[in-house]
Amino acid sequence: MKRTTLTLLSIFLMLTLFENCRTTQKISQSDTYELSDNVLAAFGEDIFKRESCSSCHTLSLEQAHSAFKSLDGLGGKYTSGWHYLYLANPDTMFPSAIMPSFPHLYQNNLDKKKLTKWLKEKSLIKKVNTDSVWAKMVRQADVLSEEITQSATPVEGRTEALALIAYLQQIPSSDYKKKVDSLEMERKKQEEIAWEKMWDQALAVKDSTNVIFQASQNKESIQKGQNLFEQYCIACHGNKAEGRIGPNLTDKDWLYGGKELDIARTIAFGVPHKGMLSYRSFFTPTEVGEIIAYISSLKGKGGKK
Template identity: 35%
Template sequence: LAAILSNITLMKLNLILFIVLMFLIIAFNSFTSSQIDRRITLTSVDTTKSYLTLYGQYVYNREKCFNCHSLNQTKDPKIISLDGLANKYPKSWHYWHLVDPTIVVVNSKMPSFSILSYKIFNKDSIDKIIHEISLEEWDKELAESKLINAELNSNGIEVKENSEIIALISYLDNIQESEELKLIRIKQHEETLIQNKLDDSLWARSEFLINQSINEKHSSKKGQQVFSINCTACHGRQGEGGVGPNLTDNYWLHGSSNENIANTIINGVPDKGMIGWRYELTPNEVGYLVSFLKSIKGTNPPNAKMPQGIIE
């Protein structure tokens, strides 16, 4: 009997031990996860950032934006990097993107965070989440937030000046580029410089190629294709004009010789709104375009724009 009894108490003891162990595991888990949560906000107290921006960073973490985003360069295709986001978009873009991403990005898969325009922060929230701030510091935060609000207002957006969405926008618009991105951008810049040099030397030798393709068989037909891809937005489908001048009449701003036309296309008229096409097109394509423009001369398409320039 004694053996049976002691067996039962042993079983009870085991049960109690088991329960205690489970309790410890749960307690330890919640302890560590609260540690992690606190670390997210604490390590973020970066003295170069304003409290408004820091609060925005807190909102970013609280809303778990990091589930889909990183602040550095990333190799994970499911993660969209926000590295160097500062000044990429106007503040109103961020507002609409957070309220309803599909307004500014076609078919965006990002969820809406419109709730953040109703959530309010005050001095108390900053005291609790970052650390206690003085009334002057709070006034400074409010002034900064008013400034962003005014910018949103001027774009027809009505939102409370101490809404969390404003703090978040402040944070997003302050995400500087990482060292890695800095290097990447320097490299890209150097590469485009080299590419531009290559293109320049190509154009220096291009006169022959351009003339050759102007006279090639079917060149105006090929030119029409190049024109419809690159030029119709400003010069109209049939060259009748729009933002840019009518290209079918006898009036020219920059000359009507083959060489004049080729030069206008290659160098553009940047301060009047036409880019130079030297980095977009090949000498052959420019030749085809010249040939096409000659072929539409005098076609008198409907809706032709008033003549510009001098008759030639």
């Protein structure tokens, strides 16, 4: 007798708890969900969940690791056209992509019935006017379509792909990501400052201890210099520096001086008004010395034009 009472009591307790749980869930869902202005993106968020994008992705850089790529701050990183091509075929953007393609998103149309069902799931059906929400969603889809058509490729139909892209395009940067980005920017700035300083110091030394001069005198530099010259200079100066758009560098005539450091200066600062870039941020002083070693080795071989 006692045992049955106890069992009944526990069943009663369990049921009450279960019921409690269900009501809290209901309340929290309808109370916390607010339909954002960007209906298309809000709808897209649930497509993101449905397609299990989160099985490989996290929205927090802080939680990212090799098997869990972060989409933190994805919004605005690429154009919508990029996403439209990418989700259909990731290989077009990253060769041998691991990311699967999602062709069905381009076949599933957005329609009012789906929207109504979704609004019901969000317990919003009584709060909003379905027709006006649908009209808004259509407008947003059409604007996005137009943008993708302009920037990348014609869009066919009003499909789920658009909603997903609208969602991806508003994934914000977390505070952690912002901090990482600003540290990275600061690091780059410091690197640039250090690079400038290295160049200023290299050009300031006027005697034979100058690093550019030393590299230019080293026989082993010639091959390295040739590789760089062939990669960056022959388009304008010719295969053997005999001259093309830019002047012959193998004869005795120098517009800006023919001593090693004069040549180094021309390469470092370029001749912008004549179309030759500044190469200071491209090469180290030693590399410029190597290029000069190669140019010097061609002396007299280019023939005078």
